[in-house]
Amino acid sequence: MRGRNEAPVIAFFPEASFGAALNCVGIAQELARMGAEPVFVCHPGFTGVFADYGFKEYHLPEPPGGSAQASADYWQAFINTHMPHFNLDAQAQLDTYVAPTWEAIVDTAIDAEAGLAALLDQIRPDAIVLDNVIMFPAIARAGCPWVRIVSCAETELPDAHVPPYLSGLAADDPARAGFEKAYARATRAAHRRYNDFRRAQGIAPLPQGIFLENGDLTLLLSPEAVRYERARPLPADRFAYLDGCVRTESRFDLPRLPVAEGPMVYLGFGSLGAIDTALITRMIAVFATLPARFVVNVGGFLDAYDHVPDNVYLGDWFPQPSVVEQSALFIHHGGNNSFCEALYHGVPSLVMPYCWDGHDNAQRAEATGTGMRIGRADWNGETLRTAILRLLDDEAMRTRLAAISGRMQANPGTRRAAEAILRLL
Template sequence: MADRELTVLFMPESAYGPTNNCIGIGDVLRRRGHRVVFAAEASWKGRLAPLGFEEALVDLAPPPEEGGAEQDAGQFWKDYIAEISPQFRKTTSEQLETVVKPIYEELISGVRYAEPQLRRIIAEVRPDVVVEDNVVLFPALATADAPFVRMLSCNPLEMPGPDVPPPFSGLATGERRAATAFHAEFERTHGAMWADFNAYVQEQGAPALPHMRFMPEGDLNLYLYPEVADYTDRRPLGDGWHRLDSSVRRTGGPAELPDHIAKGEGSLIYFSLGSLGSADVDLMRRVIDVLGGTSHRYIVSKGPRHDEIELPPNMWGEEFLSQTEILPLVDLVITHGGNNTVTESFHFGKPMIVLPLFWDQYDNAQRVQELGFGLRMDAYGFRPDELRAGVESLLGNVGLRRHLDEIGAAIREREGVVRAADLIQSAAR
């Protein structure tokens, strides 16, 4: 039990990864006797209270007209990704204009719309500490009369350094000329938007943002990435930063699988393009068609358009799966490379094939490959034989799988959610 009850206000981005990260940490704090409040996006209504949290939800855009259907959690981003998914076929440099910039624009629009709501929530909740897990600053959180904790649950390249690749680039470490060109393109495509947002942030009473960055450092800064894959040898951290090797919330134990998947022949493989990437049904079908001809068994996270996806006999899946219950059971993970799935795969010691689509997924894919923990493949350009050969090579690499088992055991011992809760608790006091 806590020696003094604290009020902790979390505001995660509306995607599942950041929200689940905050849920895991918030659960530790709640069990210690603290009051945990979520200022999550309004589509999460009714999904956080059953977990023991208070809901003080915000709209990031005008609510739907009266009589409209209630949205599922994170539905806005699912619809948005489905709309722009044709852009995922472009290079990372081209995506700066057609994917990354529009996402920042939508996020900033949400900040402006939510600012008055957040100020009212802060006045009513009176938090002892506020935690934001997002890629853009909500000024109301940084100007509250409480310590401000920045949570970074994307790839840590968002913490810049002279000897690391630029975020969103998917470049290998050491590609200095390409990195310089990518930095220049980012400033060209995002410079005016950053300047406008920086002015807005200061108008709301918050300090100026660092140059070309949409989030400042907080009083406490936490980031989510396993030490074994981090960039600290090239970009040492400042004193205010603390790494969480993983952030995996408690679950009810291993998942229950159908008999033909649990007891069949071949290895067991998990395939997920995340709640956003799985909205690209054509890509989902192509991967499923290629894997359906192998001798292995598959668990498939079918995503929001699950009713449009048919699975062959060697596969089983549902719209949503409890990933942390699935991962301990499998031998290999095929993923889009979202930070949540990548860090959880390390947490459970699993090799990966990464099919990146957008944002930091390219950075995670490159890091996994260049360190030898898996393979990076072109999500839209892979050859069927290339994917099948990649599956067999990783399953057959006994040394790698043993090494990842040891890495996973070490990560689990560090209990990232407990460390995060300790640090947040200390910041509040």
């Protein structure tokens, strides 16, 4: 252990997605302000992401015969293969998308184990913060407290009054039992293989369908406005709700467009959604007919767009919190990061879910009056146009969201998380 006057070292290990990575950046920024020393363990392909925010990085080795580019190519091909499945409903995605994704996640945990154990032995952290959907045995054996971040929907933690994870259902939906059985069946093979891996690494197996236990402390991003009343409340000494987790980011200034008037609307589907250039092209055609200005994140696919309307600005990256703060509407895929940022800044959400917890957050946005859901496959120009205009004109929703934003900003989740982590130490 470090001396009384030495800064505690907090090792963050987010999954290889920008949502989880940037959640952790927000918490790490606050920990650094409080005198701790946050460091990041990086999956291949994320080198430099955390260094850009001023944090020290430790890099997992490439898998045998692999490279960062090969890993990126693998996930690009994986998503391209499954793109048609994103048009299916949540239950139909269980066999087509969820089961193969869990298999790939288990592969990632197995491949990372030796390298992660070596890095943790080198870092010797005072605590580890894991933002992922699966446990890595090296963390359990590291000899220090560890923190779980639930940065997907709150449905990740099961409860009788909470809908099934990844279902997009309400808690009392009659389809619940059928979905739960189908989920158990679809994940059984991956779960069995994962438990075999855990046993081989000397840690206990987990119950069917569970891939990650709770840590010494578990942090949930779910804001108060959208969380559930649980049948079994989570113990306050080991669980903390954060009311989102919005990082400090540079300011975005919209370049002057030929159409200089109208509310600003932001479209960001994440790195996964940016791959679907055909969908975004269809949406841009609708945007051209609306009295608003649109900022559209197209990831690394700028060259795929030949015609850009005068009221649309495309970019390959944006400081999202700053863009959302200035927007009158946020169109997104239901990722928890995006949903929390919309709530934090009091902005309505138009959620077009693709997969995973996007279904759960889309349902929750509608149920709590903080947004609307629109199907990825079952919309046309008129339905999209009507939804956008309705949300831009909904003053009651905007008033409700302003109150939510005020509460969240008065006690930011990043600060709550940092304080809870330091209390754990």
